Amino acid sequence: MPPVKANEPLRIGLVSGHFREHTVWKLMLHGWLKHLDREEFQLYGYYVRDYRDRWTEVAETYCHQFIMGTKSPKEWFEQIRGDQLHLVIFPELGMDFELMKIAALRLAPIQCMSWGHPDTSGLPTIDYFLSSELMEPADGETHYLEKLVRLKNLGIAFSPLPPDPRSPVTREEFGLKGDAVIYGCLQSVFKYLPQFDYIYPEIAAAVGNCQFVFITHFMTKNSQQRFEQRLDRAFAAKNLDYREYCFFSHPLSFYGFTSMLHCLDVFLDTLEWSGGNSTLEALYYAQVPMVTTPGRFMRGRHTAAILTLLEIPELIAPDPAAYVQKAIELGQNADYRQFIREKIQSNLPKVLEDEAGVRSLGDFIRAVVQEFAASGCLL
Numbered sequence: 001m002p003p004v005k006a007n008e009p010l011r012i013g014l015v016s017g018h019f020r021e022h023t024v025w026k027l028m029l030h031g032w033l034k035h036l037d038r039e040e041f042q043l044y045g046y047y048v049r050d051y052r053d054r055w056t057e058v059a060e061t062y063c064h065q066f067i068m069g070t071k072s073p074k075e076w077f078e079q080i081r082g083d084q085l086h087l088v089i090f091p092e093l094g095m096d097f098e099l100m101k102i103a104a105l106r107l108a109p110i111q112c113m114s115w116g117h118p119d120t121s122g123l124p125t126i127d128y129f130l131s132s133e134l135m136e137p138a139d140g141e142t143h144y145l146e147k148l149v150r151l152k153n154l155g156i157a158f159s160p161l162p163p164d165p166r167s168p169v170t171r172e173e174f175g176l177k178g179d180a181v182i183y184g185c186l187q188s189v190f191k192y193l194p195q196f197d198y199i200y201p202e203i204a205a206a207v208g209n210c211q212f213v214f215i216t217h218f219m220t221k222n223s224q225q226r227f228e229q230r231l232d233r234a235f236a237a238k239n240l241d242y243r244e245y246c247f248f249s250h251p252l253s254f255y256g257f258t259s260m261l262h263c264l265d266v267f268l269d270t271l272e273w274s275g276g277n278s279t280l281e282a283l284y285y286a287q288v289p290m291v292t293t294p295g296r297f298m299r300g301r302h303t304a305a306i307l308t309l310l311e312i313p314e315l316i317a318p319d320p321a322a323y324v325q326k327a328i329e330l331g332q333n334a335d336y337r338q339f340i341r342e343k344i345q346s347n348l349p350k351v352l353e354d355e356a357g358v359r360s361l362g363d364f365i366r367a368v369v370q371e372f373a374a375s376g377c378l379l
Contacts, residue, residue, distance in 0.1 A: 001109045002084040004373040009042040012365060013080060013088040013108060016116075017096045019047040019059040019068070021161070021254070023277040024116040028091040030055070031157030033062035035358040041365065044083055048076065048099055073101040080107040086369045092116025093126070110368055110378065113146065114155070118276075118299035120144040127378055128368070130155060130361065134305035135298045143297055147378070152360035153309055158352060160284045161254065169259035176247060176263060181210040181331045184264040184288065186257070186278055188218045189227055191270040197234035199268075202324045204245045205238050207331040212268075213260065217251045224248065261286035265337060266330045271295060271320060274302040283310070283348065289340040291326045293317040309354065310347045312340070 002011065014032070018024035033043060045059055047068035060066040067079060080088070088108040093100060094117035103113070106125050113121050114130040121129075122145055129146040132155040141148045171178050183203065185192075200212050216224055228242070235242035252260060258281070261267075267282045267290035269275050274292060275282075279302060282288040292303035292315065304316045317323035330337055368379050 001369075001373050001376075002086055004086070004369060009038070009040055010086045010365065010369055011044060011084065012036070012041050013044040013046060013083065013085045014091065015046040015048065015076075015080070015088060015099070015102065015107070016091050017047070017049045017099055018091070018116070019045060019056050019066075020049075020051060020053045021055050024091050025055055025059075026159055026161065027277050027280075028114055028116055028156050029059065030159035032089075032091075032358060032361065033059060034159065035157050035355050036362055040362065044080075044085060046076065046080060048096075048102065073098075073105060076102050077105045077107065086110065087112065087365055089114065089130070090121075090126070093121040093123070094119055109372055112149075115276075115298065118273075118297075118302075120146060128364075130364070131298055132156075132305055132357070134308050135301045137294075137296065137298070137301065140298060149364055151364065152356040153354055154305060154351075155357040155361065157355050157358045158280050158284075160281060160352075163285060164255045164258060166255065168262040169256065171263045174249065174260065174263060176213070177209070177211055179209065181207055181265045182263055183210060183212045183327070183331070184260070184267045184282070185212050185214050185270075186260065186267070186282075187215075187270045187273075187275055189214075189216075189223055190218065191273040192227065193270075193272055194230055196271045196320065197230050198237070199271075199320065199324055199327075200231065200245070201235040201238040201240050201242075203327050203331065204235070204240055206328040210245065210331055211247050212245055213247050213249055213264070215249045215252060215257075215260075257281070258285045261288055264288045265334075266290065266327060268327060269293075269303045271323070272297075272300040274300050274304070276302040276306075279303045279306050280351070283344055284352065287341045287344040287348075289330050289337050289344070290315055291317060291323055291330065293319060293323040306351060309351050310344065311350060312343055312347065315340070 042064045045063040045066040085108040087110040090113040112128040129144045133150040231242040267288040269292035272295040294301045294304040
């Protein structure tokens with residue numbers, strides 16, 4: 001452990017492949033970099049890619065030192081170890097194989113990861129998992145090899161991109177039905193579990209004139225075909241034709257995605273792997289009413305946590321059956337949807353202006369570094 005000196009900031013490293021326009025930037029990196037106290041923490045950014053955009057430039061302005069590029073794990077090890085950090089944070093581990101190699105090395109005395117990829121790293125070199133008190137189930141500690149840290153509220157300060165100044169693309173321009181109730185199912189296809197395929201025909205049978213919008217992001221031709229076969233079987237069990245109800249959009253740009261949000265009447269969360277950034281964007285850009293039900297693990301509880309912080313618990317169903325009924329109720333009652341939209345608009349500052357998660361991150365960093373400096377032990 002480098003010396004901890006009074007009146008000198010602690011040296012904190014953030015290692016990621018996502019210092020750019022990306023979910024991890026919007027959820028974690030931007031808010032942490034912006035709001036962590038510079039008098040207490042000297043921030044070092046390590047961007048393990050050579051692609052840059054305007055948000056990379058923003059990240060550089062927040063950091064005492066910012067290094068980017070494609071280097072070998074050995075080169076990154078030597079660079080980061082040489083900077084004599086007190087603590088390192090990986091905002092996510094699991095989406096980037098090269099980053100996993102780096103995380104498997106001991107770069108600093110204390111190493112943490114967070115929920116940019118919401119699962120344990122499985123690495124003995126990662127000491128703490130920085131999560132959210134509102135997302136974790138009661139037995140959350142049993143789900144991680146790392147020691148679980150429940151940061152306040154969401155554990156982040158969400159930083160959405162500025163809205164696109166152009167008028168949104170319309171339903172008609174997308175090819176959606178103008179008079180139907182539009183349900184948004186905007187997650188990556190791997191989040192849609194076969195045991196919940198019945199949800200969509202259940203809703204369709206009750207609501208009637210409706211459409212479910214899926215995005216073909218991360219869908220190959222074969223995976224889309226298999227997914228459509230699943231929907232075909234589920235709708236056929238209700239004597240319905242899925243093609244009358246399901247709309248498959250091509251992958252969308254940021255402008256296209258936010259435009260699609262404006263077309264929705266209801267946002268349907270995925271069960272057991274919840275929306276995080278997409279949920280926050282649906283609320284921020286278009287105030288879309290939504291339905292969720294908490295899953296077994298933290299990854300299935302993002303939206304429930306967000307709605308809890310937003311103080312709209314009536315959109316959190318206790319189980320899948322209640323989820324379907326809530327989705328039907330929202331689909332059938334335009335006045336109720338408008339009431340929820342107004343409530344979202346009124347309560348949005350509770351989420352967008354919340355810095356409690358970042359303050360608790362700072363509190364944790366101070367406590368764990370001071371303990372390690374004094375005793376050589378982790379908290």
